[in-house]
Amino acid sequence: MMADRSYSDTQRLDARDKVRGVALFAADDVRPGMLHGIFAVARIGKGRLKSLDTREAQGVPGVRLVLTHTDMAGIVPAGFLMGGGFAFQSFQPMLSDAIAYRGQPIALVIADTLEIARDAADRIAATYAAEPFQVELDSPAQDIVSQAASPLPKPMFADRVAGDADAAYAAAPIKVDMHCASPPQHQNPIELIATVAEWRDGTLIVHEGTQNAGALRAGLAKQLGIAPDKVQVISPYCGGGFGQKNSLQMHTVIAAVAARRLERPVKIVLPRAQIYHDTSFRPASRHRLRLGAQPDGKIVAAIHEIDSQTSRHDLFPAQYADLSARLHGIANFRGHERLVRTDVQTPGYMRAPYEHMAAFAMETAVDELAYRVDMDPVALRLANDTQIDPISKLPLSSRNLAECLNRGAEMFGWAKRPMAARSLRETDGTMVGWGVAAGAYKAATAPAIARITATDTGRIMVAVAGHEMGQGIRTAIAITVAGKLGVQADSIDVDVGDTRGTPQHLTAGSWGTATAVPAADEAADALLASLRVLGGAGTPAEILKRAGRPTLSAEIRRKAPGQPDAVFERLAGGMPAAQGPTYPDFAAFSYVAHFVEVRIEPGTRRIRVPRVVSVADCGRVISPRTAQSQMLGAVVWGIGAALREESEVDPRFGGFLNADLAEYAIPVNADIGSIQVAFVDKPDPRINSLGVKGLGEVAMVGVAPAIANAIHHATGRRLNRLPFRVEHVL
Numbered sequence: 131m132m133a134d135r136s137y138s139d140t141q142r143l144d145a146r147d148k149v150r151g152v153a154l155f156a157a158d159d160v161r162p163g164m165l166h167g168i169f170a171v172a173r174i175g176k177g178r179l180k181s182l183d184t185r186e187a188q189g190v191p192g193v194r195l196v197l198t199h200t201d202m203a204g205i206v207p208a209g210f211l212m213g214g215g216f217a218f219q220s221f222q223p224m225l226s227d228a229i230a231y232r233g234q235p236i237a238l239v240i241a242d243t244l245e246i247a248r249d250a251a252d253r254i255a256a257t258y259a260a261e262p263f264q265v266e267l268d269s270p271a272q273d274i275v276s277q278a279a280s281p282l283p284k285p286m287f288a289d290r291v292a293g294d295a296d297a298a299y300a301a302a303p304i305k306v307d308m309h310c311a312s313p314p315q316h317q318n319p320i321e322l323i324a325t326v327a328e329w330r331d332g333t334l335i336v337h338e339g340t341q342n343a344g345a346l347r348a349g350l351a352k353q354l355g356i357a358p359d360k361v362q363v364i365s366p367y368c369g370g371g372f373g374q375k376n377s378l379q380m381h382t383v384i385a386a387v388a389a390r391r392l393e394r395p396v397k398i399v400l401p402r403a404q405i406y407h408d409t410s411f412r413p414a415s416r417h418r419l420r421l422g423a424q425p426d427g428k429i430v431a432a433i434h435e436i437d438s439q440t441s442r443h444d445l446f447p448a449q450y451a452d453l454s455a456r457l458h459g460i461a462n463f464r465g466h467e468r469l470v471r472t473d474v475q476t477p478g479y480m481r482a483p484y485e486h487m488a489a490f491a492m493e494t495a496v497d498e499l500a501y502r503v504d505m506d507p508v509a510l511r512l513a514n515d516t517q518i519d520p521i522s523k524l525p526l527s528s529r530n531l532a533e534c535l536n537r538g539a540e541m542f543g544w545a546k547r548p549m550a551a552r553s554l555r556e557t558d559g560t561m562v563g564w565g566v567a568a569g570a571y572k573a574a575t576a577p578a579i580a581r582i583t584a585t586d587t588g589r590i591m592v593a594v595a596g597h598e599m600g601q602g603i604r605t606a607i608a609i610t611v612a613g614k615l616g617v618q619a620d621s622i623d624v625d626v627g628d629t630r631g632t633p634q635h636l637t638a639g640s641w642g643t644a645t646a647v648p649a650a651d652e653a654a655d656a657l658l659a660s661l662r663v664l665g666g667a668g669t670p671a672e673i674l675k676r677a678g679r680p681t682l683s684a685e686i687r688r689k690a691p692g693q694p695d696a697v698f699e700r701l702a703g704g705m706p707a708a709q710g711p712t713y714p715d716f717a718a719f720s721y722v723a724h725f726v727e728v729r730i731e732p733g734t735r736r737i738r739v740p741r742v743v744s745v746a747d748c749g750r751v752i753s754p755r756t757a758q759s760q761m762l763g764a765v766v767w768g769i770g771a772a773l774r775e776e777s778e779v780d781p782r783f784g785g786f787l788n789a790d791l792a793e794y795a796i797p798v799n800a801d802i803g804s805i806q807v808a809f810v811d812k813p814d815p816r817i818n819s820l821g822v823k824g825l826g827e828v829a830m831v832g833v834a835p836a837i838a839n840a841i842h843h844a845t846g847r848r849l850n851r852l853p854f855r856v857e858h859v860l
């Protein structure tokens with residue numbers, strides 16, 4: 131019965147269902163009697179409602195209900211996810227006449243059809259008492275706050291300090307002093323944020339694509355004043371999360387209130403433009419990073435100072451220095467972060483939320499240092515490698531960054547790169563540049579309960595904490611369990627993102643696979659032990675048939691190394707409970723190296739990225755196909771972050787201006803050339819039984835600085851504000 135684990139190139143478990151449209155996302159959900167909701171939104175940057183006239187909207191045939199703040203008695207905010215609550219921000223729109231930011235919902239129209247709801251929403255007339263506001267990080271009157279003002283745990287906000295960075299920098303013979311900045315960006319998942327809410331016998335049933343079914347359940351129970359066991363959240367598929375779907379959204383409770391009033395299922399699909407204002411996004415940030423080094427390239431000091439955007443009502447933490455302190459072996463480090471309040475919804479986590487920009491600051495500075503000491507940038511990074519975490523001083527559980535750099539250099543043909551900038555030029559004037567950058571991301575894991583049920587029909591059911599947002603968690607779970615039980619992966623049904631299965635909480639921070647897969651693996655071990663008690667050989671189905679048992683179940687719970695049993699209470703309560711990068715005896719990160727070629731057309735100065743090579747150390751690779759897909763997507767995302775994406779604001783109006791996929795530029799197929807990816811694929815001996823570290827976020831860390839460094843190599847220009855546009859290389 132025991133088979134070798136198979137790491138063959140198994141296709142996505144849900145591929146056929148997705149291609150055939152069988153996999154139902156929340157927006158696809160159609161039920162008898164279902165009604166449709168659309169929000170009317172605030173048209174000022176900040177202030178209060180003076181009046182709200184819904185009479186004309188209510189008179190449109192087919193309109194069933196118009197909800198405003200006067201209809202929300204008894205509803206309370208769910209609280210800020212990063213402050214012990216469940217929602218992406220503490221501010222719940224439509225509980226009062228307050229307008230915190232442009233685009234905030236002020237009324238919900240429910241109608242028989244989407245078209246009627248949209249028409250009626252346009253007929254809602256509001257008047258406002260406007261107040262001053264600011265939406266830019268660099269606005270003249272900046273409201274800068276210390277992170278120490280936050281009620282969140284203090285270690286989160288402490289300056290990252292190792293040694294004496296200021297003294298070491300002052301004494302260093304070589305100094306690099308870099309400033310850089312990034313704009314706000316929005317995730318733009320292809321699946322719009324959508325909810326179907328329905329009440330059955332006093333129980334609220336919510337179908338919504340989310341990374342955090344547990345928080346939706348706990349948060350909605352709190353908002354509605356009902357017991358959590360009266361809320362079911364069903365999220366079998368999430369069409370892209372990227373952090374934007376990591377918590378309770380603002381519209382969900384309003385959908386629940388409408389469904390309760392009307393005693394009908396209510397669907398809300400936020401239009402793309404509303405997603406820019408109603409959900410979280412990547413905050414703008416600005417950085418100063420100073421490196422002190424010796425002539426041999428040894429970096430002796432780094433000082434990283436960051437200002438990061440937050441909202442007026444929440445302090446979204448800034449933890450950029452966690453990456454810059456730990457990517458290289460730098461003995462003296464000081465990282466200091468401040469927050470800048472702006473009148474927008476609270477920003478949040480967007481794929482590699484801190485690491486993307488922290489690596490941009492660090493890795494462009496390291497590239498600059500390479501020129502200052504006349505050293506190859508790969509060799510310079512290898513000279514600053516470490517096996518000890520500079521902040522915790524603990525050994526790193528596994529760090530194969532050197533192998534990522536060496537293999538990537540080999541695959542890319544890096545040895546042929548001339549050091550001098552502007553030295554690769556085609557006869558037609560095309561400027562060519564080759565750049566490299568490294569990345570890291572914490573290897574976190576979280577507690578999980580996994581239940582596995584074998585049946586005498588041959589189907590195996592696995593229920594575990596986790597969410598399928600396209601990253602392939604189902605496939606990784608199925609491959610692992612199938613290998614252990616000696617059955618085919620397609621005989622496994624994986625139940626994730628459903629509060630009716632096992633307790634659910636946040637799937638984020640690249641801990642999904644490293645959490646759910648070892649848990650499912652241990653549950654399979656427990657099932658095997660029970661099958662052995664029944665006796666005999668064969669598949670689980672054969673053993674059950676012989677024993678006359680239709681089903682047999684096993685359940686395990688596992689937590690991250692060093693976590694107390696109390697984390698299972700957090701898990702049951704839908705609260706985040708991940709551990710990492712620091713554990714009691716070690717620190718753990720995933721690593722990546724990116725090698726990039728850029729070509730800049732002489733006439734238009736259009737920047738192209740025809741070729742990327744990326745090598746990742748994510749511990750053991752469980753599902754090669756979906757892991758490769760993660761890498762490809764992350765490189766494309768990094769190209770977007772470097773060359774395209776910017777959420778534009780206008781200080782006169784507030785909100786985000788380019789709130790659609792026509793004007794929020796992202797890379798299209800024609801922008802992408804060759805992307806070659808490889809994995810070190812060495813199990814991490816300490817982080818979990820399977821040796822799995824995370825991949826989804828580390829994969830994009832370093833893409834943007836590799837592009838910046840390649841542009842520098844091509845042009846001699848050191849670009850420091852993302853995204854890079856034609857006008858920056860004229």
Ligand code: MOS
Nearest residue numbers: 373479481638639
């Ligand atoms: Mo991710 S940005 O931690 O969902």
